[in-house]
Amino acid sequence: MNVWLQENSWDEVEVLKEKSGGVIVIPVGSTEQHGSHLPLGTDTMVAMMLAEDAAKKTGIPVAPPLWFGWSPHHMVLPGTITLRPEVLIEVLYDVIESLSKHGFQKFVVINGHRIVNIPWMQISAERAQRVLGVKVVLFDPAYMSKEIVPQLGYGPVGHSEEIETSHMLYKHPHLVHLEKAQDNPVQKHELYSVDPAYPGDTLCYVPSTIKDMHKSVDAAGGTTGIPSKSSKEKGQIYHDHVVDNLVKVIERLKI
Amino acid sequence: MNVWLQENSWDEVEVLKEKSGGVIVIPVGSTEQHGSHLPLGTDTMVAMMLAEDAAKKTGIPVAPPLWFGWSPHHMVLPGTITLRPEVLIEVLYDVIESLSKHGFQKFVVINGHRIVNIPWMQISAERAQRVLGVKVVLFDPAYMSKEIVPQLGYGPVGHSEEIETSHMLYKHPHLVHLEKAQDNPVQKHELYSVDPAYPGDTLCYVPSTIKDMHKSVDAAGGTTGIPSKSSKEKGQIYHDHVVDNLVKVIERLKI
Amino acid sequence: MNVWLQENSWDEVEVLKEKSGGVIVIPVGSTEQHGSHLPLGTDTMVAMMLAEDAAKKTGIPVAPPLWFGWSPHHMVLPGTITLRPEVLIEVLYDVIESLSKHGFQKFVVINGHRIVNIPWMQISAERAQRVLGVKVVLFDPAYMSKEIVPQLGYGPVGHSEEIETSHMLYKHPHLVHLEKAQDNPVQKHELYSVDPAYPGDTLCYVPSTIKDMHKSVDAAGGTTGIPSKSSKEKGQIYHDHVVDNLVKVIERLKI
């Protein structure tokens, strides 16, 4: 079975839809700098590989990926592409609306871009639910790995850190240049953290300014975290954990 | 000193601005159902009372409150007013832009509406930082009380629960009808919680549909949580904790 | 009876709605410079105090105020906040739409900001009437006091002049610093006046440019008119006249 919608013809989609219980996955990521050791497309690839594996296990289709996200802060380094969140809200809404007209009624939006894509997805998802009468859930690996990450001995969410790097080592090893990775441990700030598992009092996330990003870029070429701790094996454990959660979410929606 | 911008004349604002280090607080809430025991304006009042007390301690001004937030789910009960998030993004942006032209350069946006207002505030704040060159931080009591709430013996974030009720009992007792409060303990769902302190794997928040809200309304008239556990004293402890955090945030920005 | 929607719980709103004949008042003002003797929030306070007194007499509820209006010209002095009229159109529309879904069908929008807020209110009101099937009337004290103002010996509409100052002296005397008021009589221009009672041929109003505003600011610190003629007693007569008109409008809508 080919789970990617774009590789099926319309009559094959009809068959897929029947099997799917009306559930479809939409992978969304970003094209943004990921240090010198990971490719710009890491976030989209993450969303795609989670989507693909869970889709195969559950027999549901996956929509073509959206390679662009909200990345204003990563514009500090070349190759980053950012769409305005107001535009992204409309893109996702139109994708959901189109698919809903063909009978898909339950949408799992995978965010490979962690935290930053969530705000516009929430706005888009609420409108889709209210106007189209569909169900939309937002699945973000950073929120879906709060339990496994400390077990792997990995630190808080950074950028291109050991979590993302391990994950890419498992699935796209040829695109990872571990020898170019720079460590830059996540620093503790009072009342602030981008890690969704942070237990203390905290301000809410706002993407950094370019000026602030320059500091972190100067420190480690765009990386925050300790990529040197990465391993393919832990990447697989992490992947399987998140895919398991995704399968659970899909199975529950199929009913 | 009168901290409310709207009660000062323009030359008094000049004086306030000089003292403020360029910092100003913008309280935002909602007008939405809060069960039978709390007034519709609870969220805005919460933002206002936190802002006012921290402003007095730090000598900075507070902008007039925005009484309207994003409340599509609470439209299930009368009196709720919801603005589209696309509109709210522009309202907050214009308020920040106007004040930035008068020399305010650091904005603390208080969200008394917890979680739901965060997405549009993030989009507005990022644009303001990028386009106007200002600093914007988002201060949400639900994220700023993760440490104190368990110490008070209070449960997870619900709606009109013991946390909000205690807070209102402390500051607006005449608007609280505790005798009409209905308990409705927060139920555990696998892979889902609206509490920002939730330690487990979880989907991201999307406002509920009206259909889903009807269920919770039928259960307890719009309340989720255990308001019967509320007390004015704990409300004061909670308030002081969050105000202390707010004062810290303001003092750091003033430098 | 508490007429302010935000101070009632949702079940109290249900009772208010039954009594109201479906009528609700929405007070809108501005936060803008009002000379050195009046607070920035004067226009919103004006809308609120008219709304509150008329609502008490007629038993209808008042929505929370909108503290922000269209004030591009008053950006010339500190503390002024202006929203784009395109945004204000949407804000008012959403407030009306929300309330219409709860059964309110007749809206009296009070404009405490005189003339300047009228254009966007007209556009918003027409859309609400056409799309939502509701009735919206626009109540502006400057248009509703054409008969009383000359009887009080007061001059044409200016800014922070004897009319507004007297009104504030009556209701918010502690916020008025009459000793700081500067007189700046309204000048006659051929084919131009901002006074809605002006009997001669005239161009239509367009908010002044910042450049033109500087001239008037230099003359009298943002005041146009003769605030030295103000008195609390005349403020009360003015207030009662406008409230009487508002009560008439509301009673007619209730039928």
Add this chain to the structure above:
Amino acid sequence: MNVWLQENSWDEVEVLKEKSGGVIVIPVGSTEQHGSHLPLGTDTMVAMMLAEDAAKKTGIPVAPPLWFGWSPHHMVLPGTITLRPEVLIEVLYDVIESLSKHGFQKFVVINGHRIVNIPWMQISAERAQRVLGVKVVLFDPAYMSKEIVPQLGYGPVGHSEEIETSHMLYKHPHLVHLEKAQDNPVQKHELYSVDPAYPGDTLCYVPSTIKDMHKSVDAAGGTTGIPSKSSKEKGQIYHDHVVDNLVKVIERLKI
């Protein structure tokens, strides 16, 4: 001299611009029902004939007319075309911006549609002044004939009434079917009038609903006022009065 911009070549426009002192007129009207005796284009023709005659006297150019205005209420009868005011704001802004890039810096917008087009013109004009640094004045015959209309023995502003009909009789007699005109005197309403010369307390104008329009259509086929009192001679006096005012406005801007 040909005053119409569209009938000149670009090098002739250069000459016109030099003579004009940077002033240009933009005629705007509507295409909407005007009873059985006047053509749908009456409002635009009114704007055009005022513009043309004043332009000839002052040596300034006239932009091509905009034949479409905001006419939601007149959709009650066939042939009416209405643009959303949000769209009209942008159309006028773009016309002004284009001409400002060629060196025109002072714009007289003629509104042949009376009152209804004013709100969106005000919003467009303010933005043009603020963003483009130009001067925009709004010239509406209903506001510019408050002095002459009572002298002619004509009543308040209605629709297709003796004022408009006389005006059209003077300039476009072949398009007037006076024999089909129906009288329908303007009725007095407490606290309400669409006449800008109305001296009493009044609500602000909001375009009528289609439902309300049906009543007036049933009464007199879309006419309000007393067209039977029309005369070509009075039409000429009216026209000359308004043109005189327009010439004054233009001459003042040219300086």
Add this chain to the structure above:
Amino acid sequence: MNVWLQENSWDEVEVLKEKSGGVIVIPVGSTEQHGSHLPLGTDTMVAMMLAEDAAKKTGIPVAPPLWFGWSPHHMVLPGTITLRPEVLIEVLYDVIESLSKHGFQKFVVINGHRIVNIPWMQISAERAQRVLGVKVVLFDPAYMSKEIVPQLGYGPVGHSEEIETSHMLYKHPHLVHLEKAQDNPVQKHELYSVDPAYPGDTLCYVPSTIKDMHKSVDAAGGTTGIPSKSSKEKGQIYHDHVVDNLVKVIERLKI
């Protein structure tokens, strides 16, 4: 019969509509530089004269013209007015929507501006067809004269070239200053042409930048093509050919 909608009263439009089979023509052009020998309004006049003659032959009405199009590149010379295409989409949509509410269901949009107006018309037309359930066809003389132009010995589409000049000589000779016309033969570019009849491989059209336009302006004052080859007689043949096509299109829609 007067085919222009704006010169008819609403009851005359009712009669026209009955005869029209629900078909109406909307002429759209531009106000933009057309060399020193043609007036700025040429494109709109072209649309109007085609529309008028075909309408007379088929008994259908013509809506008032839109004098403004998308002309960003021609802003290089004075008098040109350009609207953003996003705005034009909405203008045409609203015109169609208004007329569809009166029973017109088939729209022939004439584009006198050739090629450049087509993109926004396509977007507007598709939305009108989908949302309003009407039929919209786009009629552009450049696409409707591919057969006749070579027969006349005329070259490819340029700007103010022999085709447009001959057409204007036929219908508006007093507005043509042939003595000022400058020849500037269309140059061949590999893989590029603006002529819709171009048989070779080609990039798609994008309006030129102002910088590129300066070159062509310097060459021949805004003209591309060979206006010296123009003749009134050929203008008539061209006109009749295009009108014949327009009549065919209208007659087919009337069925």
Add this chain to the structure above:
Amino acid sequence: MNVWLQENSWDEVEVLKEKSGGVIVIPVGSTEQHGSHLPLGTDTMVAMMLAEDAAKKTGIPVAPPLWFGWSPHHMVLPGTITLRPEVLIEVLYDVIESLSKHGFQKFVVINGHRIVNIPWMQISAERAQRVLGVKVVLFDPAYMSKEIVPQLGYGPVGHSEEIETSHMLYKHPHLVHLEKAQDNPVQKHELYSVDPAYPGDTLCYVPSTIKDMHKSVDAAGGTTGIPSKSSKEKGQIYHDHVVDNLVKVIERLKI
């Protein structure tokens, strides 16, 4: 060399940019029904395979593909996803703006979706050129194969016809189910054709209504043209011809 931007790290992009002469390719397609024999993603795959091969030959990078286009008419069959053109304009603009900030100044947008995506691309490209000062060219295989198609004995542009099918057979044979292809020769209509090489007089393209699409779907399951004439060899010749043109366009821009 890996030409895909998303597979490179930011420092590898820096190197690519230096070599590219500032040129980058953006492949855009659609996800829409392509009969029973071609996959939904055909248009995007076409844009990607043209982009990839030309990029390899010229040493320039390719941005990640946009899998979604304007496909309102193909919503008639399952799996089709359509974005509003107003949204697509903004998406492409943001992609170009982002890349322009990193130093790319010349953009080749490949449209694999033929004709239908052109309108919104033209609007986006013009704005990018005007506002960002970049160069944008639109490369559409249907316009770039007018010379080769008749040489291959292939007919006019249809949908999923022998041209697209041969092209896919050459590059993605495993996704083509030729045994399911249905022939449906392109019918001739007077004054209408979607083929850009059509030599006769013609109306301009507007996407069909769903109602009209049902007819063609009923005829041949979404196919127009003669896919049975397809061959891998001719697909290669076609591909090479279009890639050659693309290489020429890129090389010219690199200078």
